[in-house]
Amino acid sequence: MLRRPSTRRRSKSQEQIELPLVPIMDAFVTLIAFLLMATSLLSVTLIDTPVPIMSTLQDDSKEKPLTLTVKVTDDGIKLTSAFKLIPEQDFPKTGKDYEYDKFHEALIAIKTKFPKDRKIIFMPSGTVSYNDLVQLMDASRKLKKTEPTLYVTGEGGVQKAETDLFPEVVFGNIVSGN
């Protein structure tokens, strides 16, 4: 016997399953409220500077270390090396600002000569502002994206690309202040 369309039985697979989205929505709305409260639109990052430690251990290395040192005063920047491995370089201030670009270029030249060195010692005078120090650290940390990559010969003679200059910054006069 033919059934009327309204009374025909439908198979279970044809029935629409409705996902209960309302509780999931509740959870998401609660999560958004919590995250909005905890979020900050100020983007910050950290620069690590370890405390210099005096060691009594004997240095057995045959090569003299570069010990690249930056003396920062109100008049300008001076680049030196403890064992005179590089000639001293002065970068006097022009107006109120330090010569960040020239300082950066000088560091690139030093990095090409001493590709394995990563440490730089800052010796600022007490009157130098914290902001200037952070800018100098920026200039000494990395190559700019527009600058050509340096290639460092590693173990086994394999060359690898290097984009860092001297990313490990240590303040050398924390104790003495000079």
Place this chain on the structure above:
Amino acid sequence: MAEEVVLPPSTGGVRSRRARRMQRRKKQAFALQLTSLMDVLIIIVIFLLKSYGISSMGIVQSDKLELPSSKAPDSFGEGMTLVISQERITVDNDVILKFQGDAKEKKFLLPEGAVDPANPEKGILPIYDALKKKKDDFDLLASRAPNPEDAAKKWTGDILVQADKSVKYDLVRQIMFTAGLAGYKQFRLTVEKQPE
């Protein structure tokens, strides 16, 4: 041809069966389309979760604290927070000392008695006391742990320094020196991220 039914006078007269079926459908509960709304919510949650890691460093935004901007790569971490704002120094939100004079002049003059003139090698005394207390609290908790040696090794000695950009290095140096005396080995300078 559609079968016609005669409706009672209250319903308005003669209507087709199709019209009645349509009317019945309309009376069914209204179902809200939640799927597209869920998509939007998920995108918002992902965006907020992405920026959550940054905020966990506890930056208190204030007009008395202007962080220097830097192009340093992204780095996050936890640790004791030492804030040098234009008017005071705080350690983990506890006010340790207030600078002398007007904060707008940005002179950052330490109050009298903060440094012992006879023993300047002891650093800034209120900061030393605060940092040492935090370190001693950690050591005490570590000594009560089931495995005290392992617990003591968890001391990283990290200190997150949030300093105003106009602070002079001399003050930063004195604070670093004091923190070193109190047993902190690594300074993490908090800076505002500048896009490259």
